[in-house]
Amino acid sequence: MNKLFGILLAVIGGFALGGIALYRAEPINSMWIVVASVCVYLLGYRFYAAWIASKVYLVDPTRATPAERLNNGRDFVPTQRWVAFGHHFAAIAGPGPLVGPTLAAQFGYLPGTLWIIIGSVLGGCVQDMTMLMLSMRRDGRSLGQMARDELGPVGGFAALIGTLMIMIILIAVLGLVVVNAMKHSPWATSTVFATIPVAILVGFYMRSLRPGRVLEASAIGVALIALSVFGGGWIDQQPTLRAMFDYPGVSLAGFVIVYGWLAAILPVWLLLAPRDYLSTFLKLGTVFLLAIAILLMHPQIKMPAMTQFVDGTGPLFTGKVFPFVFITIACGAVSGFHALISSGTTPKLISNERDVRLIGYGSMALESLVAIMAIIAATLLDPGVYFAINVGGGIVGATPDAAVHTITGWGFPVTTDQMAKLAHDMGETTLFARTGGAPSLAVGMASIFGSTFGRGLLSVWYHFAIMFEAVFILTTIDAGTRVGRFMLQDLLGHISAPLGRTSWYPSVIISSTLIVAGWGYFLYIGVIDPNGGINILWPLFGISNQMLAAIALSVSTAIIIKTANKKAYAWVTGAPLAWLATVTTVAAWQKVMSVDPKLGFFAGADDMAAKLAAGALSADKAAVAPQLIFNQRLDGWLTVLFTIILWFVILDMSRVCLRRLRGASVLKSSEAPYQPTKLEPIPVAAGLHGVAQAGH
Amino acid sequence: MSGEGIYSARTAALRWFAAGWSYLRTVSGDNAYERYLAHHATAHAGEPPMSRKDYFTEMQRRKWSGVSRCC
Numbered sequence: 060m061n062k063l064f065g066i067l068l069a070v071i072g073g074f075a076l077g078g079i080a081l082y083r084a085e086p087i088n089s090m091w092i093v094v095a096s097v098c099v100y101l102l103g104y105r106f107y108a109a110w111i112a113s114k115v116y117l118v119d120p121t122r123a124t125p126a127e128r129l130n131n132g133r134d135f136v137p138t139q140r141w142v143a144f145g146h147h148f149a150a151i152a153g154p155g156p157l158v159g160p161t162l163a164a165q166f167g168y169l170p171g172t173l174w175i176i177i178g179s180v181l182g183g184c185v186q187d188m189t190m191l192m193l194s195m196r197r198d199g200r201s202l203g204q205m206a207r208d209e210l211g212p213v214g215g216f217a218a219l220i221g222t223l224m225i226m227i228i229l230i231a232v233l234g235l236v237v238v239n240a241m242k243h244s245p246w247a248t249s250t251v252f253a254t255i256p257v258a259i260l261v262g263f264y265m266r267s268l269r270p271g272r273v274l275e276a277s278a279i280g281v282a283l284i285a286l287s288v289f290g291g292g293w294i295d296q297q298p299t300l301r302a303m304f305d306y307p308g309v310s311l312a313g314f315v316i317v318y319g320w321l322a323a324i325l326p327v328w329l330l331l332a333p334r335d336y337l338s339t340f341l342k343l344g345t346v347f348l349l350a351i352a353i354l355l356m357h358p359q360i361k362m363p364a365m366t367q368f369v370d371g372t373g374p375l376f377t378g379k380v381f382p383f384v385f386i387t388i389a390c391g392a393v394s395g396f397h398a399l400i401s402s403g404t405t406p407k408l409i410s411n412e413r414d415v416r417l418i419g420y421g422s423m424a425l426e427s428l429v430a431i432m433a434i435i436a437a438t439l440l441d442p443g444v445y446f447a448i449n450v451g452g453g454i455v456g457a458t459p460d461a462a463v464h465t466i467t468g469w470g471f472p473v474t475t476d477q478m479a480k481l482a483h484d485m486g487e488t489t490l491f492a493r494t495g496g497a498p499s500l501a502v503g504m505a506s507i508f509g510s511t512f513g514r515g516l517l518s519v520w521y522h523f524a525i526m527f528e529a530v531f532i533l534t535t536i537d538a539g540t541r542v543g544r545f546m547l548q549d550l551l552g553h554i555s556a557p558l559g560r561t562s563w564y565p566s567v568i569i570s571s572t573l574i575v576a577g578w579g580y581f582l583y584i585g586v587i588d589p590n591g592g593i594n595i596l597w598p599l600f601g602i603s604n605q606m607l608a609a610i611a612l613s614v615s616t617a618i619i620i621k622t623a624n625k626k627a628y629a630w631v632t633g634a635p636l637a638w639l640a641t642v643t644t645v646a647a648w649q650k651v652m653s654v655d656p657k658l659g660f661f662a663g664a665d666d667m668a669a670k671l672a673a674g675a676l677s678a679d680k681a682a683v684a685p686q687l688i689f690n691q692r693l694d695g696w697l698t699v700l701f702t703i704i705l706w707f708v709i710l711d712m713s714r715v716c717l718r719r720l721r722g723a724s725v726l727k728s729s730e731a732p733y734q735p736t737k738l739e740p741i742p743v744a745a746g747l748h749g750v751a752q753a754g755h
Numbered sequence: 756m757s758g759e760g761i762y763s764a765r766t767a768a769l770r771w772f773a774a775g776w777s778y779l780r781t782v783s784g785d786n787a788y789e790r791y792l793a794h795h796a797t798a799h800a801g802e803p804p805m806s807r808k809d810y811f812t813e814m815q816r817r818k819w820s821g822v823s824r825c826c
Binding site (some may be wrong): 098130132133134139141142145147150151152153154155233265267270271272275277327328331332334335390394396397399400501533534535538539541542545604663664677685 | 778824
């Protein structure tokens with residue numbers, strides 16, 4: 060029966076993929092993409108993940124998990140598999156898989172779609188499941204601890220520094236996305252601002268009024284936020300109120316920076332925790348709604364399979380399809396950040412080793428499907444409209460006439476009337492040069508929702524989509540700044556012990572300020588960059604995220620070589636590692652060494668410096684040029700640093716593996732010894748009943 | 756359709772709804788305190804458990820002292 064199901068899946072999936080291949084010359088329906096991807100995920104889950112679980116990691120349902128052995132009713136709690144799946148998916152699913160695919164759509168729908176499907180099934184899902192498995196066998200240790208235990212202090216330190224850096228770049232780039240979405244849009248700005256008092260209200264409700272009543276409080280919060288979307292529309296109609304929420308990018312960046320700093324030092328119950336409940340419900344609800352709408356409407360994809368920009372001349376960001384599609388789409392295909400979640404909270408919840416496949420591999424496959432929906436939402440737009448929204452004025456020309464002329468000249472016709480009508484429909488004054496991916500995704504989502512649930516509300520759908528992205532980007536900014544703060548305090552604790560105390564207020568203030576200053580700097584530079592900033596910051600984020608994935612896969616490969624009964628199985632993580640190391644290194648090489656000023660960081664800095672010296676820049680560009688020049692050089696050196704960290708870990712991993720293969724001594728595996736489980740399976744509707752059984 | 760058939764269909768629907776509701780409460784943490792009390796009663800019988808408010812504050816503090824949200 061199972062085999063029959065597999066064969067059926069393979070036939071349908073093959074048919075859909077064949078459909079995609081054959082329809083290359085004409086518009087293709089998005090259903091082909093959805094069906095093909097779902098079939099591939101199910102096949103990967105049913106066969107590849109099952110094979111890895113049973114052969115490589117020797118999943119043993121009779122072995123007690125840390126949740127059972129160390130059950131303390133708090134962080135170590137045996138949890139029903141679907142509940143743990145829900146927790147894990149909510150934790151890994153962020154705004155990343157919505158932004159990356161939108162940007163990568165400049166290459167056409169095919170490269171991004173294929174990388175999302177193949178990258179997740181063979182790379183991302185495997186990485187997540189592996190990290191979950193290894194951490195679970197080691198009492199829920201973190202990636203950094205495992206790197207130290209299994210490779211040595213060098214690997215451990217590299218993982219720590221890598222994590223801290225990626226956090227800073229990630230927050231900056233997400234901050235830039237949300238700033239660009241609110242820029243000169245009173246409706247979006249007022250709606251996003253309104254979510255802050257709503258979150259505080261929900262925080263008070265959950266803490267004092269009705270402690271711990273999560274669902275009640277969230278329902279009230281979500282209702283208020285939905286109202287604030289309409290409220291923003293009303294504000295947009297009032298000339299005086301409207302002016303109060305009309306800000307340029309620099310002011311909005313200032314708001315985000317102050318907000319992030321406050322959120323990092325305020326108690327979690329006040330802002331962070333309630334905001335997270337709201338953003339999780341909104342996120343899951345919206346993704347579910349989007350899936351339904353895509354299924355009902357199954358829109359035509361208007362973007363060609365591949366555009367001429369695969370040659371590296373793309374206007375959103377420069378660089379050839381190889382390696383840059385693999386850098387641009389990190390979350391949704393392979394995301395190193397997931398290794399931190401998979402080796403933290405989740406392994407302490409798993410009640411049986413069998414569940415690792417569903418929770419690790421399954422959650423990532425679902426996240427990958429979210430990325431597929433994002434690429435559909437980006438490519439169902441007229442390509443001309445897509446480029447008009449996503450390309451900065453510095454590249455296509457500052458006026459609408461210049462922009463439509465340039466974009467039509469690329470072979471993607473678009474008119475100013477069309478853009479004006481679209482902006483009017485969406486309740487915005489203009490949609491030109493709204494870089495960062497959020498506005499174009501919101502236009503895509505609004506058109507899908509609008510055609511499914513009523514076109515009259517297009518502008519409301521648009522601002523709902525903007526608000527939805529902003530809400531969980533702000534959650535990531537809060538949570539990320541806080542985690543960065545803890546990591547920095549941990550590091551500073553080595554210099555001076557009091558600085559390492561996470562509750563000592565001077566240390567809290569100093570470390571939070573340092574972290575916020577770090578990402579605030581990149582955010583500010585991104586905002587003043589006339590080309591939109593995303594074109595510089597997003598590749599840096601992609602490189603750092605893939606570097607973290609490579610660190611996680613290095614640790615995994617070393618552990619497989621050390622412990623698996625067949626060393627040859629190391630290819631399971633070794634192959635994605637080799638691929639990621641290749642794309643990351645090639646991309647980093649081009650970003651550092653290229654003489655094309657649009658591609659190479661140093662070439663870009665030198666080019667701008669020469670123009671500045673020759674007086675060839677306009678006054679406003681000349682004013683910000685020194686900062687942009689410094690920033691490009693800094694980005695260049697950061698890329699060099701990421702690459703060095705990456706290769707340090709890979710070499711350290713190779714050293715450990717070679718010693719093991721030659722029979723020399725290596726660090727002992729830190730796997731916890733086998734103990735038989737006494738746990739009964741937890742039923743699906745596990746309320747009190749399941750946990751009472753699980754208690755020790 | 757016989758009365759019995761309608762009755763069992765309604766029971767099944769109610770059971771599904773109850774399972775869904777229970778899942779939602781568990782996954783969101785809405786019934787976390789009840790689960791803590793149940794655990795406490797078996798594992799630490801005799802000691803007084805934390806109050807609802809204390810438990811909830813402690814749970815949030817622990818949740819947000821590590822990496823719990825991703826990009």
